[in-house]
Amino acid sequence: MLDSRLYQSKSQSEVGESPSTANQLDELAKEFINNLGRVADFFGFNRLMGQLYAVLFLSPDPLTLDDMVKRLDSSKGNVSINIRNLERWGLVRQIYKWADRKNYYEAETDIWKAISGILQERERKENQQILRSLSQSMKKLEEVGAAASGEEADVANFYLKRMEVLRQLLQFGDQLLEMMVRGGAVDFARAQQMAHTVANADKSPQVEATFEVIDEEDTLN
Amino acid sequence: MLDSRLYQSKSQSEVGESPSTANQLDELAKEFINNLGRVADFFGFNRLMGQLYAVLFLSPDPLTLDDMVKRLDSSKGNVSINIRNLERWGLVRQIYKWADRKNYYEAETDIWKAISGILQERERKENQQILRSLSQSMKKLEEVGAAASGEEADVANFYLKRMEVLRQLLQFGDQLLEMMVRGGAVDFARAQQMAHTVANADKSPQVEATFEVIDEEDTLN
DNA sequence: GTAGACGTTTAGAATTTTCTGAACGATGTG
DNA sequence: CACATCGTTCAGAAAATTCTAAACGTCTAC
Numbered sequence: 190m191l192d193s194r195l196y197q198s199k200s201q202s203e204v205g206e207s208p209s210t211a212n213q214l215d216e217l218a219k220e221f222i223n224n225l226g227r228v229a230d231f232f233g234f235n236r237l238m239g240q241l242y243a244v245l246f247l248s249p250d251p252l253t254l255d256d257m258v259k260r261l262d263s264s265k266g267n268v269s270i271n272i273r274n275l276e277r278w279g280l281v282r283q284i285y286k287w288a289d290r291k292n293y294y295e296a297e298t299d300i301w302k303a304i305s306g307i308l309q310e311r312e313r314k315e316n317q318q319i320l321r322s323l324s325q326s327m328k329k330l331e332e333v334g335a336a337a338s339g340e341e342a343d344v345a346n347f348y349l350k351r352m353e354v355l356r357q358l359l360q361f362g363d364q365l366l367e368m369m370v371r372g373g374a375v376d377f378a379r380a381q382q383m384a385h386t387v388a389n390a391d392k393s394p395q396v397e398a399t400f401e402v403i404d405e406e407d408t409l410n
Numbered sequence: 411m412l413d414s415r416l417y418q419s420k421s422q423s424e425v426g427e428s429p430s431t432a433n434q435l436d437e438l439a440k441e442f443i444n445n446l447g448r449v450a451d452f453f454g455f456n457r458l459m460g461q462l463y464a465v466l467f468l469s470p471d472p473l474t475l476d477d478m479v480k481r482l483d484s485s486k487g488n489v490s491i492n493i494r495n496l497e498r499w500g501l502v503r504q505i506y507k508w509a510d511r512k513n514y515y516e517a518e519t520d521i522w523k524a525i526s527g528i529l530q531e532r533e534r535k536e537n538q539q540i541l542r543s544l545s546q547s548m549k550k551l552e553e554v555g556a557a558a559s560g561e562e563a564d565v566a567n568f569y570l571k572r573m574e575v576l577r578q579l580l581q582f583g584d585q586l587l588e589m590m591v592r593g594g595a596v597d598f599a600r601a602q603q604m605a606h607t608v609a610n611a612d613k614s615p616q617v618e619a620t621f622e623v624i625d626e627e628d629t630l631n
Numbered sequence: 632g633t634a635g636a637c638g639t640t641t642a643g644a645a646t647t648t649t650c651t652g653a654a655c656g657a658t659g660t661g
Numbered sequence: 662c663a664c665a666t667c668g669t670t671c672a673g674a675a676a677a678t679t680c681t682a683a684a685c686g687t688c689t690a691c
Contacts, residue, residue, distance in 0.1 A: 210558045214565055217547045217554075221573065224540050231536055233454060235679070246576075249568055254638070264681045269639060271679095290637060290688070298572070300579050301605030315452055319445050326438045333438075337431045344435055347470055351519070352442065355467075358521050372599040381593040384522030456649070475668070485651045490669060492649095511658065511667060 218247055222261075237263060237271045242280055242296055251284040251293035279306040305370045313366045320359045327352050358384065439468055443482075458484060458492045463501055463517055472505040472514030500527040526591045534587045541580045548573050579605065 208216075222243040229239025244260050245252060252260075258268050272294060275281035280303050284293040297303045327349060334345030361380050368375050429437075443464040450460025465481050466473060473481075479489050493515060496502035501524050505514040518524045548570060555566030582601050589596050 210554060210562045213550070213554050214562065214569070217550060218569065220543065220547055221569075224543055228536075228540060231454065233452065237679080246572055247569060265638075266640075266682075267680055273639095292638075298575065299606060300575060301602050304579075305602075315449075319449060322441065322445055326441055329434070330438060333431060333434050341431045341435065348435070348439065348442075348468060351467055354519065354521060358525075369598050372602040374595060374597040374599065376595040377590050378593040378595065381522055381526075385520060458649080486668075487652075487670075488650050494669095513668075 221247065234274075235271070237261070237267060238275055241268065241271055242275055245281060245294055245296035246298065248295075251295040253291045253293055255291075257294075278310070279303055308366050309370050313363065313370070316359055316363050316366065320356065320363060323352060323356050323359065327356065442468065455495075456492070458482070458488060459496055462489065462492055463496055466502060466515055466517035467519065469516075472516040474512045474514055476512075478515075499531070500524055529587050530591050534584065534591075537580055537584050537587065541577065541584060544573060544577050544580065548577065575605075 222240050225239040225243035225246075226236040227239070229242070230236050240261055241257060244257055254265060254268055254272070257263075257272070258265050261268070272281060276283065276294075280297055281294050282297060284295055286293060330345050330349045330352070334342050334349065337345060365375055367373070443461050446460040446464035446467075447457040448460070450463070451457050461482055462478060465478055475486060475489055475493070478484075478493070479486050482489070493502060497504065497515075501518055502515050503518060505516055507514060551566050551570045551573070555563050555570065558566060586596055588594070
């Protein structure tokens with residue numbers, strides 16, 4: 190089994206020295222760690238979460254809080270909070286060792302599992318929430334449109350038409366996410382085509398178009 | 411054609427008054443606007459961008475900067491900057507009117523087009539950039555691993571194995587994005603399965619598994 | 632009991648992001 | 662020319678996020 194020592198650069202103090210293998214390895218690890226930091230940022234987590242995940246991902250065995258504090262030169266409090274967030278998202282898990290009060294952490298390396306969790310818990314939830322709100326608004330708009338007359342009825346109908354475009358998109362998004370989680374298949378050609386049709390519904394007569402998702406059964410493996 | 415007047419709530423000052431139709435319409439519009447603000451936030455833009463898009467999306471005809479400033483109760487400078495960002499992402503376009511110095515803006519209502527642009531320009535670029543960096547790191551790791559011996563070679567190989575998992579995922583992500591833009595189809599069952607295989611490569615002997623994307627031709631309509 | 636190791640919490644510091652308001656340049660009008 | 666309108670820019674204000682350092686609680690060992 191590999192040594193659990195963290196491959197940190199041995200402070201490149203001496204100038205002009207050709208880089209040792211250990212230093213090279215550490216440089217590569219650092220680059221990786223920073224990249225995941227950026228990814229995390231990009232996806233609305235924060236830099237440190239990404240970096241922590243990366244450190245664990247590159248470690249052959251579980252690490253303690255202090256290991257990570259040392260490696261990332263952050264504060265204990267900060268690491269504590271962020272590692273707990275990672276746990277919450279199923280990206281990291283805790284390991285208990287016998288007769289050792291320290292907590293050890295390791296990365297979930299089945300990345301698809303990790304991502305599915307996030308898709309399901311975060312993206313999908315967000316999507317559905319807005320979808321619900323939108324559908325509800327549309328229902329009210331229908332009522333208002335029916336009750337009102339003249340200009341206000343026109344406005345209600347216009348709002349309705351526009352919102353319908355978005356509703357269908359969100360619905361498609363929801364199905365897409367479900368397929369990703371469930372392992373289904375999706376054909377984007379349809380979505381594309383339908384989206385276009387819907388978008389131009391203003392101009393041409395109303396079309397009953399919906400985004401569609403290929404059902405699991407119908408799919409070429 | 412609909413009146414271009416903005417349906418703002420007429421300050422609900424009088425108490426106990428049953429809500430006018432105009433007020434109801436405005437409430438619904440506001441809710442919609444705020445929802446898109448949240449969506450924008452969620453996707454790493456900012457609240458105002460989403461709100462501006464929403465305002466234009468619900469307007470039957472193009473609006474000026476000042477219209478939007480009024481509607482969103484923001485500052486001119488802020489709206490100016492954010493509307494330009496929206497333009498940059500192809501979510502909004504400018505309309506010129508004859509003998510009118512004002513700039514008018516309208517939303518791109520072909521949402522799929524808009525999203526494709528974002529996927530292509532932002533998500534995909536980000537993904538590819540990291541993919542490149544990762545591949546490069548892995549190449550170096552191979553060299554280092556070959557040159558080094560003993561423990562350090564082991565570390566290099568371990569890093570390599572772990573990074574490979576991520577590389578394949580990113581590659582799959584890139585293909586997924588391409589399919590979304592091009593209108594292809596994707597089967598997530600494979601991705602799922604392969605991801606799992608790759609993730610467990612640590613334990614079982616190395617498997618040459620890759621994420622795969624269904625080719626356009628092979629797809630059910 | 633005391634002392635030390637460990638993780639969590641939190642007030643407020645530091646940093647980053649977003650926003651405002653005023654100044655400015657450009658354009659048009661009389 | 663003076664004056665008004667319109668959009669942009671930018672210095673600094675405001676707000677939100679992230680981070681640190683210290684205090685604290687719990688557990689273990691002696």
